[in-house]
Amino acid sequence: MKHLLLIFMLITSVFSAQVEWSKDYNTALENAKKEDKLIFVFITSKDCKFCKKLKETTLKNENIVNKINKDYSSVIVMKDKDHFPKKLNAKATPMLYFLDKDENIIDYSLGYWNEVDFNFILKDVKKRLAKRNKQ
Amino acid sequence: MKKLIMIALLLFSTQSLYAYNSKGMKVYKKMCLECHGSPFRGAKMHTVMEWEELFYSSETPFKTIHKEYPEANKALQNHYLTEKRSKYLKKFLVGNAKDAGSVPGCDGNYCGY
Numbered sequence: 120m121k122h123l124l125l126i127f128m129l130i131t132s133v134f135s136a137q138v139e140w141s142k143d144y145n146t147a148l149e150n151a152k153k154e155d156k157l158i159f160v161f162i163t164s165k166d167c168k169f170c171k172k173l174k175e176t177t178l179k180n181e182n183i184v185n186k187i188n189k190d191y192s193s194v195i196v197m198k199d200k201d202h203f204p205k206k207l208n209a210k211a212t213p214m215l216y217f218l219d220k221d222e223n224i225i226d227y228s229l230g231y232w233n234e235v236d237f238n239f240i241l242k243d244v245k246k247r248l249a250k251r252n253k254q
Numbered sequence: 255m256k257k258l259i260m261i262a263l264l265l266f267s268t269q270s271l272y273a274y275n276s277k278g279m280k281v282y283k284k285m286c287l288e289c290h291g292s293p294f295r296g297a298k299m300h301t302v303m304e305w306e307e308l309f310y311s312s313e314t315p316f317k318t319i320h321k322e323y324p325e326a327n328k329a330l331q332n333h334y335l336t337e338k339r340s341k342y343l344k345k346f347l348v349g350n351a352k353d354a355g356s357v358p359g360c361d362g363n364y365c366g367y
Contacts, residue, residue, distance in 0.1 A: 167365065172358075213359060227352075229359055231357070232295060235291060236291045239291035239296075240295070
């Protein structure tokens with residue numbers, strides 16, 4: 120019974136929805152240019168419990184994951200350690216930046232949000248992009 | 255006696271301050287929740303400056319920004335959003351804007367709201 124439970128857990132963890140993270144910022148940028156996508160930069164830091172919570176809950180939600188994987192080339196970067204543009208300012212974490220493929224900031228969001236609110240954040244990014252393209 | 259008066263005044267002032275903010279949140283819940291998510295998330299749609307600019311640029315800021323959204327416009331026609339309520343809402347939105355208020359995050363020394 121224990122083995123069956125373990126196998127079941129393993130299978131569910133393998134097939135659970137996951138954001139396709141690029142290995143670093145430059146790879147995310149390259150992918151965005153290649154696939155004509157936007158860039159989603161998740162800035163985290165050491166011992167940031169809300170970053171972990173965001174990654175383990177909201178960013179595991181199937182609906183959110185599908186939306187992110189469809190429209191964005193995503194990357195997680197560690198504040199004060201990994202390379203990413205200086206203009207992506209992160210006084211606190213989790214800091215989320217949404218960029219176009221030319222690295223222009225479309226929108227940003229600070230802090231942990233649940234899947235309902237995160238959905239609205241993604242909608243806002245689209246609205247801001249549409250408004251910018253209109254101008 | 256003096257101390258008692260001071261405590262009563264302090265309690266009254268903090269309560270009225272809270273009530274002011276909560277009034278704005280109440281208006282948000284009634285008018286905006288359905289399309290913009292929870293109150294604190296909704297307030298973070300814009301920065302303090304963007305909210306200020308929005309309220310400054312128009313006497314009817316909500317009607318102006320929602321003119322392309324018929325459903326929102328319908329809700330705005332029901333006369334709930336009086337001038338007074340609009341002020342409460344502004345106070346709430348500005349106080350909890352993208353670059354103001356508190357969020358669940360960590361700044362290196364502290365993790366919390």
